[in-house]
Amino acid sequence: MTEANRTRVLPGLPPQVRRVREPVVAIGVLALLALLPLLFSGYVIYILPQYMLFGVLAMSLALLWGFCGMLSFGQAGFFALGAYTMGLCVQHAGAVGVNAAYLALVISMAAGTAIASAVGYFLFSAGVRDSYFVIVTLALSIIAEQIAVGQSQITGGWNGMFIPRMELSLWRWKFPLDSDASIYYVIVVFVAATYFFLRWITRAKFGKVLAGIRENEDRVLSLGFKVPLYKTATFAISAGLACMAGALYGTHAAFVAPSLAGVLFSTEVVVWVAIAGRSSLLAALLGGIVVSSISNALSAITPQYWQLVLGVLFVLTVAFFRGGIAGAVHRFAAHRGG
Amino acid sequence: MAELLRAEHLTKRFKGLTANDDVEFNILAGEVRCVIGPNGAGKTTFISMISGHLQPSSGRIWFRGEDITRMPVVERARLGIARKFQTPSVFNRLTVYENVELAVLGTGRPSHRREARVREVLELVRLSEQSNRPTVMLSHGQRQWLEVGLLIGNDAELMLLDEPTAGMTAEETHSTGELVRSLARDLSLSAIIIEHDINFIRNLEAPITVLHLGRVLAHGNYDEIARNELVRDSYLGH
Numbered sequence: 001m002t003e004a005n006r007t008r009v010l011p012g013l014p015p016q017v018r019r020v021r022e023p024v025v026a027i028g029v030l031a032l033l034a035l036l037p038l039l040f041s042g043y044v045i046y047i048l049p050q051y052m053l054f055g056v057l058a059m060s061l062a063l064l065w066g067f068c069g070m071l072s073f074g075q076a077g078f079f080a081l082g083a084y085t086m087g088l089c090v091q092h093a094g095a096v097g098v099n100a101a102y103l104a105l106v107i108s109m110a111a112g113t114a115i116a117s118a119v120g121y122f123l124f125s126a127g128v129r130d131s132y133f134v135i136v137t138l139a140l141s142i143i144a145e146q147i148a149v150g151q152s153q154i155t156g157g158w159n160g161m162f163i164p165r166m167e168l169s170l171w172r173w174k175f176p177l178d179s180d181a182s183i184y185y186v187i188v189v190f191v192a193a194t195y196f197f198l199r200w201i202t203r204a205k206f207g208k209v210l211a212g213i214r215e216n217e218d219r220v221l222s223l224g225f226k227v228p229l230y231k232t233a234t235f236a237i238s239a240g241l242a243c244m245a246g247a248l249y250g251t252h253a254a255f256v257a258p259s260l261a262g263v264l265f266s267t268e269v270v271v272w273v274a275i276a277g278r279s280s281l282l283a284a285l286l287g288g289i290v291v292s293s294i295s296n297a298l299s300a301i302t303p304q305y306w307q308l309v310l311g312v313l314f315v316l317t318v319a320f321f322r323g324g325i326a327g328a329v330h331r332f333a334a335h336r337g338g
Numbered sequence: 339m340a341e342l343l344r345a346e347h348l349t350k351r352f353k354g355l356t357a358n359d360d361v362e363f364n365i366l367a368g369e370v371r372c373v374i375g376p377n378g379a380g381k382t383t384f385i386s387m388i389s390g391h392l393q394p395s396s397g398r399i400w401f402r403g404e405d406i407t408r409m410p411v412v413e414r415a416r417l418g419i420a421r422k423f424q425t426p427s428v429f430n431r432l433t434v435y436e437n438v439e440l441a442v443l444g445t446g447r448p449s450h451r452r453e454a455r456v457r458e459v460l461e462l463v464r465l466s467e468q469s470n471r472p473t474v475m476l477s478h479g480q481r482q483w484l485e486v487g488l489l490i491g492n493d494a495e496l497m498l499l500d501e502p503t504a505g506m507t508a509e510e511t512h513s514t515g516e517l518v519r520s521l522a523r524d525l526s527l528s529a530i531i532i533e534h535d536i537n538f539i540r541n542l543e544a545p546i547t548v549l550h551l552g553r554v555l556a557h558g559n560y561d562e563i564a565r566n567e568l569v570r571d572s573y574l575g576h
Contacts (some may be wrong), residue, residue: 205443212440215429222389222427223444224415230515 023199026282030192037181049187049252051289056194056245058272058288059281060238065270066278067202068234069214070129073266074137077144078116078239080261082108082246084148084155086164092121101166102284104247112243113236120235124228129217138279141266148258160257163250183252190248191285194241198281201237210234266297271314277326287324340402342367343388343419343497350383352550357383358394359552365496366525372519372539374563375549376572381532382424382548385498388530389421390414390474401496415444417553418495420488426481428473428488434460435469437484441491456491463517479510486517490527491515495523497529503538515541534551 033052037045065071085108086101093100123136148155155161164181166173177183201207209230212220220225250256257309259265269288276287291310298306321328344364344466349520350357365371373381382459386392388399390411398408401417409417429437438456447455460466463483468476474485499518503511507540515538521527533539539546539560546563548556557564564571 190500205449208436208440208443211432211436212429215431216427218487219427219429220440221412222415222421224412224487225444226412 022280022282026195026285029190029282029286030195033191034185034188037184041180045184047293049184050249050287051292052187052191053245053249053252054269054272054292055288057242057269058276058284059194059198060241060245061269061273062278062281062284063198063202063241064234064238064275066280066284067207067214068210068231069217070231070235071270072137072235072238073109073134073263074140074144075238075242075269076241076260076266077137077141078112078261079246079249079265080144080148080256080258081249082243082248083117083163083253083256083260084161084168085111085243086247087161087336088154088248090164090166099167099169101247101251104166104251105244108243108247109240113240116236116239117232120232121228122228124231124235138263138266141261141263144261145258145263148261155258158258160255163254163256165254166251175244177251178320187248187252190244191203193286195243195281201284202281206230206233242314246296268292268310270309273315273324274315275324277324277329279323280326283324283326340367341365342369342390342402344400345384345388345402346398348384348399349382349395349397350387350389360385360429361397361409361549361554363547363554364390365528367495367528368522370522370529370531370542370544372533372542372546373549373557374533374539374546378551379549380552381549382500383506383552385421385500385530385532388496389419389498390434391421400457415492418493419445419498420492420496421498422482422489422493423499424500424504426478426485428481428484430474431472433472434476434484435463435472437473438487445491445493451532457489458541459491462490462521464513470475478505479507482506482512482568483517490521490525497527499531500527501534503533503535511538512537512541518542538573545562 033048036048055076060078061072061075086104089100089104089107096336119136119140123133128136149157152158165177167177168186175182177186202210209220209225212223212225213227213230217227246260272287272291273284275291277283295306295310298309302309325332342365345361348361349360357519359380360386361380363384373384373564375381383392387394390406390409390413392405397407398405401414401419404417406414406419427576429440432440435456438459439452442452442455442459457466460469463486465476465480465487468480473481476484482505486497486499486502502518503514506514518529518531519542522529531542531544543560545557546561547554548563548566548569555572556566556569558566
């Protein structure tokens with residue numbers, strides 16, 4: 001094994017190996033997801049899109065945490081904001097001439113982006129970072145949950161809100177997404193678009209600056225980059241995506257309740273991303289899909305202990321595999337490849 | 339040579355302590371200057387006020403005729419004032435190439451000219467062969483050089499080098515001196531250097547400012563400083 005190869009095993013290091021293979025694997029995974037409705041039907045095809053949207057939520061956190069070094073416990077708050085926005089838009093659809101679901105996607109993205117921009121700009125300009133930022137995002141989740149509970153005349157409070165399934169439309173053409181397979185494909189397209197969008201920005205100049213901020217924020221500042229603007233933009237993009245994913249989740253699940261905004265769900269997102277590997281978008285996506293399905297299965301088998309199992313996995317990951325499964329796989333590949 | 343930077347009556351007080359007291363300083367384009375003094379003399383405070391990491395309590399700083407006294411770090415960096423920190427401040431988990439690339443990205447060069455510039459800078463700081471290695475694998479001395487490379491890649495006009503030879507072998511220290519001199523000579527890159535290594539300072543053949551208890555104690559070339567009674571008593575004597 002050469003020196004250069006050995007160096008790639010460092011956790012979190014952007015590895016040459018993954019750079020070449022990740023998009024290929026990602027296209028394979030997305031193609032497989034697209035083929036599933038041809039092979040299966042029933043519950044799997046009903047539930048998978050929700051897990052895929054959890055995958056998008058996980059990628060939104062990976063952008064923030066893995067690429068820029070900012071851990072957020074507020075992603076669920078944005079996800080729920082998106083779901084409630086979808087519900088409210090569709091309920092009041094009669095008032096406007098356009099497709100209410102399209103409007104909801106645009107409004108939820110705008111709302112998430114605007115809130116994160118405002119909060120982020122003040123925090124980052126004031127130099128708030130690391131664990132202080134984590135605490136503020138934790139508060140965001142709690143605030144979102146409290147509003148969902150408290151403003152019951154709008155949100156339905158603890159009873160939650162029922163949301164009709166969206167339909168696709170283009171001028172006079174209308175296509176309802178009532179069948180599981182039809183909405184499944186819409187969500188696969190959304191997942192793919194999100195993945196390639198995030199991949200693009202993380203590899204562009206923007207992403208290189210983020211990596212610099214993650215590694216050494218003061219140095220990036222001293223090189224003349226407006227760090228608060230980069231961090232605000234990252235938080236805003238992450239929040240906007242989480243909101244859009246939430247809007248689609250709302251219309252797919254046909255229901256949203258305050259717990260979707262809560263700290264508990266936010267923590268689950270962090271667990272998915274930590275276990276799967278935060279410095280890879282694909283790992284985060286798969287983490288959102290696979291870990292959330294496993295949690296779901298576990299909760300059916302052992303309702304008392306499943307959170308304990310997940311918690312232990314999380315602790316093990318943090319203690320022994322800082323790069324998560326993706327980091328471990330990559331380390332293994334580097335050893336073999338060397 | 340045109341005046342690059344001027345500091346007038348620069349004073350910095352931390353509660354009861356006066357870290358810099360009425361310091362006067364100026365440097366020309368392409369000039370190298372050393373700042374020496376015992377620990378606690380206020381050297382790093384002085385550099386920090388020029389880089390913008392500290393705000394002076396009173397006094398003014400001019401860069402190319404512009405008053406930058408209240409300008410934030412990031413904007414001074416854009417003007418070309420670049421600082422090397424006492425402990426190397428680089429991107430440890432990025433490769434050497436990616437480190438310099440980030441510095442070059444900060445200059446707003448068009449993308450097709452970036453790679454050539456990165457290669458050129460790596461050549462200057464003798465890290466071309468390490469370009470694909472993660473920075474954490476470099477020796478301490480190489481990390482110091484990489485940080486100088488970041489300043490060059492960022493199109494610095496004035497480098498503030500806080501103990502650039504700390505932790506270096508004698509040979510590395512010597513080449514660092516050569517590097518700083520050649521950058522000043524060939525690229526007209528100015529440098530203010532804080533150092534303890536007296537041989538390094540002598541070899542630089544640059545004007546020296548001696549700080550003591552926050553004040554400018556003496557100013558001159560190496561021989562003048564070495565002969566100065568005050569300096570010998572307060573600094574060189576022990």
